[in-house]
Amino acid sequence: MASTEERIRALVDANLQIEGRSAGQPLTPDLNIIDAGVSSTDVVAFWRLVCEEFGVDISAEEFAELLTPSDLIAYLDSHS
């Protein structure tokens, strides 16, 4: 079974464009995806894809506080 970090990394690889990062590379734990140049439309799509992948219902307000890999992974590990 893939870890939460691996599943998030796969979602990032398939759906987010982060300059200087190639698919498969480790995620920078404390990098805010908005600071990484991800557009607001991609952030919203990513939010929904995370909910679908992990079978959780994260509100928009909650997700706005989970914009780094470390925060998101910690949340998912405790809620899914």
Next chain:
Amino acid sequence: MAPALATDWWVPFTQLDDVLVTHVDLVPGETKEQEAWTWLDGEERRRALRFQHTGARRRYVLCRASLRSLLCGTLDCRNQQLALGASEHGKPFATVDGLEAPIAFNVSHSGQHGLIAMAPRGRVGVDVEERAAQRNLDVLIDAVLGPRERADVMAASGRQKLDVFLDLWTLKEALSKAHGLGLSLDVSSFEIPPDIRNGARSGVLWMPGMPEVAWRLTNIGTNRFAAAVAQEEEGP
């Protein structure tokens, strides 16, 4: 008279009643980026350096410097007197010599385009999105649109589908930014009024649970980008 940046890379874009919208050219340029950097304060420079994406950093620096110059001109102050802050959800405000300035403003950028909206009253929000393909368009349609809006988008075909979606998205984003909640607001919980969805440039919306506040929404998009402004209407 407040000083202005020597190299103006921004121009007035449109005026909506008392909302002035300025377009910021975000195409890379060494001279303007160097000049813009000199206008930022220490905290803004630290924030800029946190951007790992050079494009995101450039957009932030150029928009921030032009915002500072515009605010200095409007508030008749020097850059050193001006400080910019943000609420918990990111809504910006300005202070001059430590006192909150009587001005509302909002900034958005996408690709090579930045927009700054400024108004002397009320709350104001602006959003811009380059008309670029969205890899998860169907996910976005499901996530942010209400049933009638989804029907409007699905009735369009080809490239129009993206354009209709981006027009609705920027209107909703402008409203959520004016409201002050940014990404925290579930924008699928309200729909853009039918007159705007049917092609009117501007209309008024009351959000669910907030009957006391009317919001003026205006589509200011072009063929290069989708864009919208939201402003709190004056009370009765």
